[in-house]
Amino acid sequence: MLKATTMETYALTSTTYQRRSLFMRTENAELLVTTLFHYRDQGRYQLHGFVVMPEHLHVLLTPSLNQTIERCAQCIKGGFSHEVRKQFAGEVWQPGFHEHRIRDEEDFRRQLGYIAANPDKRGLVDWAFVHMRFSERIDPIPSRFER
DSSP states (O other), rough: OOOOSSSEEEEEEBGGGOOOOGGSHHHHHHHHHHHHHHHHTSEEEEEEEEEEESEEEEEEEEETOOOOHHHHHHHHHHHHHHHHTTTOOOOOBBBSOOOEESHHHHHHHHHHHHHHHHHTTTTTOOOOOOOOGGGGSSOOOOOOOOO
């Protein structure tokens, strides 16, 4: 796999194994949020937005120049799985993930809005596991998208 020579931004979605509502358990959702920030703080990617839903995850991120989107997904899913295995055995994630490369500022804002609105669409009132609750730690829109 070639490393990126320019920074691309992606909306990434991953689903739990058999769509189990793994993240209805507060401790699991908090652990996934901690995992997202752990790899962001390591400099593997910029984290622009996310929502941890009961059975899936949406992330808006820009991999660092020395990272691929595949490696970022592997870190997030693998890092969480490694830690959660201390609580239970078994499959955690469906294989693979869905990625959407962000084309421009409009696409970025549309994806960020979609991520932010996900809990409301499902009736998850005051859902704690969405990027707006962590605004001081979220990376801004990449400058290449700003007008």
